[in-house]
Amino acid sequence: MRTDKLVYFLLKAVPQAFFALIGRAATDAERYQFKSVEIKELSFRLDGIFMPRFINDALYFVEAQFYLDNQFYQRLFAQIFIYLKQYGNLPWRAVVIYPSRSVESRNIAGYEELLASGLVQRIYLDELPVVEDVVNLAALFKLLIEPQKTSVQAAKFLLERFPEQVDFIQQVLFQKFSNLTRKEILKMLSIEEEFEEELKKTRAYQEILQEGKLEGVKQGIKEGIKEGIKEGIKEGIKEGELKGKLEAVPFLRELGVTDEKIAERLNLPLAAVKAIPLK
Incomplete structure (x- = not known):
């Protein structure tokens, strides 16, 4: 699973992590519905859109950019404005998630004012604190760029804090250790596969998660x-x-x-x- 697919998985499954990442309350996720939308005229697909449930909230366009693309901002703003043309004008914000500044395009001629307007928030995951120091669900994004040699330790730490996010944490390690079997990775996390599945099926386990x-x-x-x-x-x-x-x-x-x-x-x-x- 490619990193951008993992970001999509996280946005869809744990929207609270996105709102924590951009500095809003995690509970604000309840005010939005996540969608992946195709721009029909150009066959573009946005990584994700958070549709507001209330009229005064802004629409969020979300893009994860994990490789250098010198046409990225041209494509991003084309997608945004064509979307607004197709679906109606709304107050909006764009959030771009980069692993680091090194993969951000410098080809921004003609878009400087938009980027400086406050409408676009650029997040560089390598500039976040280490996983152990991120106090909320935004730490799940940090795991995406964790080096392989420290990723298991970071994953175990996140499992201790957010055990309900076990599926996403496992998926990240499956990508980082693609040469290992699922059983080997679960063993690295000290998770017994069959036992884990049995516990997750029980009613008591679900009640414990909820409470x-x-x-x-x-x-x-x-x-x-x-x-x-x-x-x-x-x-x-x-x-x-x-x-x-x-x-x-x-x-x-x-x-x-x-x-x-x-x-x-x-x-x-x-x-x-x-x-x-x-x-």
Whole structure:
């Protein structure tokens, strides 16, 4: 998946990240509907448009530009004004997302006033703080340009802060490590593929996401089954590891996992699991 496709994925799936990136409240995403629109006359397709739900809000044109294109601004403004011609005049803003200034076109003759007008916001991802210092969902954009050698660490940090964005974080790593299998990448993130899918299907997991309680449960899982869900657990588990697994059983029950499945995944006797009292 190319980087511009990942940006589209992020804009569509996590619009709150876009509004955090441009300095607005993440909750402002509720005031907009995201669309990808084709300009019919020239067969252009804009990366994304945030359509306002309220009449006084501005329309946002969004373009991700990750390579040098000396005709970029000519194309961008042509798309904007043809769109306004086709769909009606509206107050508008344009946001261009660059990985760095090095890929920005210097061919801006005739467009200087538009670029200086405040209608166009240019964002350079390499000038954002490091992932760990970005305090909101805008950190997801920063992951797009994270060097391969530090991307796994950054991805794990983001999973800790935004576990509900696991799909996007995985997609970024799939692109950065295209030579690895999905299973290998999930292992790098300390995610057990089958176990992850089972948890995501449970009603309790969805409720936890909605209520913002995932952090507490995640901490319990981290303490109790960090070693337990890995494949190929060797015989002769140490007493401390066994204690951690047993402490994790109540949390897994809350997520809707059966005692039989818990015993299988944690490599515990079923009788030992059933001996733990229900909450």
